[in-house]
Amino acid sequence: MALKRNIELEGSSFIQTDAGCVNKGIEKISFVAYIKVIAVTGDKTEIVASVNFSDLGKNLQKKYVIPVSVLDGSKNFIAQAYEHLKTLPEFSGAIDC
Numbered sequence: 001m002a003l004k005r006n007i008e009l010e011g012s013s014f015i016q017t018d019a020g021c022v023n024k025g026i027e028k029i030s031f032v033a034y035i036k037v038i039a040v041t042g043d044k045t046e047i048v049a050s051v052n053f054s055d056l057g058k059n060l061q062k063k064y065v066i067p068v069s070v071l072d073g074s075k076n077f078i079a080q081a082y083e084h085l086k087t088l089p090e091f092s093g094a095i096d097c
Contacts, residue, residue: 002096010027
């Protein structure tokens with residue numbers, strides 16, 4: 001189970017030189033990310049899901065706190081994590097892959 005989505009990031013760009021760190025200013029990058037829940041920890045009310053965003057040469061991780069259910073018939077924690085992620089605005093347009 002995983003998701004795929006175009007990711008756009010904006011932030012300061014720096015170059016490390018012999019003379020020190022040089023700020024190149026604000027840059028934007030865009031890439032199609034393969035999004036995968038790589039670990040979950042928690043209890044019967046909520047989990048913390050570690051989510052990996054990867055593409056060739058790019059690898060980012062972020063953690064999300066996700067409410068879960070342990071009632072009979074509930075999906076496993078990882079499936080619940082993916083369902084919750086798809087409800088968040090930053091995952092709009094993500095497709096299952």
